[in-house]
């Protein structure tokens with residue numbers, strides 16, 4: 001197996017493995033969670049991602065990155081794929097893949113954008129759209145094993161776009177150490193008091209952790225979201241070394 005060192009002392013595993021689709025769950029009209037069995041899966045940390053490779057009958061191949069959505073669970077891994085209009089790989093995974101289908105996966109990848117249960121510092125999670133996926137892996141990994149308080153600010157266009165909606169609400173209700181705030185950019189529920197719009201410094205001050213709490217901040221989503229939020233955090237006085245970012249830009253060739 002070829003390996004390469006990455007920051008944080010972890011390794012990137014470069015070999016491709018067969019992955020069989022064993023379950024799929026719709027999350028929204030355009031996003032689905034897919035569970036795969038990957039014999040020999042080495043385990044992973046919350047925040048890491050994999051590469052998924054599809055091969056057409058004529059040999060054409062396409063590979064894209066997807067964050068791991070759930071903690072290590074033997075040979076089973078989960079990803080959540082948001083369909084991109086005319087997207088080559090996301091359309092297949094979100095709409096067409098069926099139980100029993102096989103793809104190839106490579107990973108886990110990444111050593112910086114990770115959360116470990118032994119990290120007891122407060123955590124501020126900032127998600128834009130499908131950027132909630134690796135942050136959900138962190139929330140799920142924390143469950144019952146870490147006292148670290150978490151706050152999630154989740155920017156979505158409308159209530160219908162909330163991925164993991166029921167699970168997030170249930171966890172926030174049952175778990176006093178987890179606060180969740182939805183920030184709507186286009187349409188909000190009738191009872192919402194915040195005006196619709198993109199995330200602002202006021203949102204971070206009102207719903208996030210203040211800088212003097214020294215939270216570790218994880219920001220994930222489309223590149224413009226990530227860059228805006230990282231700048232806001234720094235302007236508010238958060239320590240740049242405690243801000244970790246993951247950009248969900250295009251990953252195809």
Ligand SMILES: Cc1cc2nc3c(=O)[nH]c(=O)nc-3n(C[C@H](O)[C@H](O)[C@H](O)COP(=O)(O)OP(=O)(O)OC[C@H]3O[C@@H](n4cnc5c(N)ncnc54)[C@H](O)[C@@H]3O)c2cc1C
Nearest residue numbers: 064065066067081082087088089090133248249250251252
């Ligand atoms: C580290 C990492 C982790 C990721 N994790 C996830 C994840 O958990 N869930 C998820 O749904 N996606 C994730 N992505 C994005 C994913 O890798 C693909 O880029 C996305 O699924 C689109 O691939 P596609 O083949 O369908 O689109 P393509 O056929 O590659 O592109 C179709 C069109 O959509 C545009 N486009 C491509 N990607 C994006 C994008 N991400 N946002 C907006 N427009 C785009 C292209 O410019 C093009 O115009 C991640 C990306 C990275 C870098």
